[in-house]
Amino acid sequence: MLESRITTQNLSFAYKTKQIINNVDLNVAAGQVLVILGPNGIGKSTLLNCLSGVLNKYQGDILVNDQSLRQLTIKDLSHQVALVSQGVNIKSSLTLFDYLLLGRSSFHSIFDQPDDHDKTIVKQIIQQIGLENYTNISLQSMSGGQRQLAIIGRALAQEPQILIMDEPTSALDYRNQTVVLKLIKMLSDQGISIVMSTHDPNQAQMVGDQVGLLIDNQTYKQGPVNEILTDKYLSKLYGIPIISTYNELVDRKIFGIGMD
Numbered sequence: 001m002l003e004s005r006i007t008t009q010n011l012s013f014a015y016k017t018k019q020i021i022n023n024v025d026l027n028v029a030a031g032q033v034l035v036i037l038g039p040n041g042i043g044k045s046t047l048l049n050c051l052s053g054v055l056n057k058y059q060g061d062i063l064v065n066d067q068s069l070r071q072l073t074i075k076d077l078s079h080q081v082a083l084v085s086q087g088v089n090i091k092s093s094l095t096l097f098d099y100l101l102l103g104r105s106s107f108h109s110i111f112d113q114p115d116d117h118d119k120t121i122v123k124q125i126i127q128q129i130g131l132e133n134y135t136n137i138s139l140q141s142m143s144g145g146q147r148q149l150a151i152i153g154r155a156l157a158q159e160p161q162i163l164i165m166d167e168p169t170s171a172l173d174y175r176n177q178t179v180v181l182k183l184i185k186m187l188s189d190q191g192i193s194i195v196m197s198t199h200d201p202n203q204a205q206m207v208g209d210q211v212g213l214l215i216d217n218q219t220y221k222q223g224p225v226n227e228i229l230t231d232k233y234l235s236k237l238y239g240i241p242i243i244s245t246y247n248e249l250v251d252r253k254i255f256g257i258g259m260d
């Protein structure tokens, strides 16, 4: 199977004069999960939108394997990189099945109809995200959490090598958070590279290989989970005491907020 890594070189981005991302060098090896943490408004979505090609007026470079994102055609880009955006408010009269089929459009010319292979893939994905009972329900009739799962499903329908996920569990209950975190693990085991943002360090501990901290608009720090996910770094990142304890039942650290 084709595997892809994604790296950035001196990546910077500004909205007009408002500089958000400054000289970020990140790297994700094939099949690895990089979890981005940082306070509200620091630039996580901006960074992920650059990585997925949604924002393209950045400085520096983004490389998929050794090829610049700027050199990829839209079709090649959509086969390499898919974005799971924070779109729980999308209103669409499309059924879940047809919405996911849209994710297959880059495999065909605009005059082609989806074929049986596309439909089989979409059915499999609907099972993976646990929405079989909603196959023929319109997106606008679904709950926010169900729509978040649908957005993940549509990205998977692109069969990307690199998945960029902006807070993919933010609207989900504990059970569906587990569904998505297990899916992330399974996809990375299959060689898919994943960059996701979250506000929950516990998720970084559960699925991350690497953690990237957007500390301020000038500083990005990336390293292995064990090195970066420490009480000291997290307390500094959020400006409040963060205290972890080891839980032997789940065999990992659990992070909590320290309140005096």
Ligand SMILES: Nc1ncnc2c1ncn2[C@@H]1O[C@H](COP(=O)(O)OP(=O)(O)OP(=O)(O)O)[C@@H](O)[C@H]1O
Pocket: 015, 018, 020, 038, 039, 040, 041, 042, 043, 044, 045, 046, 047
């Ligand atoms: N289209 C835009 N035009 C101008 N400024 C923007 C735009 N989108 C975002 N910003 C600003 O850029 C900064 C970073 O926003 P971004 O959404 O990337 O942060 P974030 O870390 O994802 O935040 P959150 O955790 O709250 O989702 C914020 O100050 C925001 O106000």
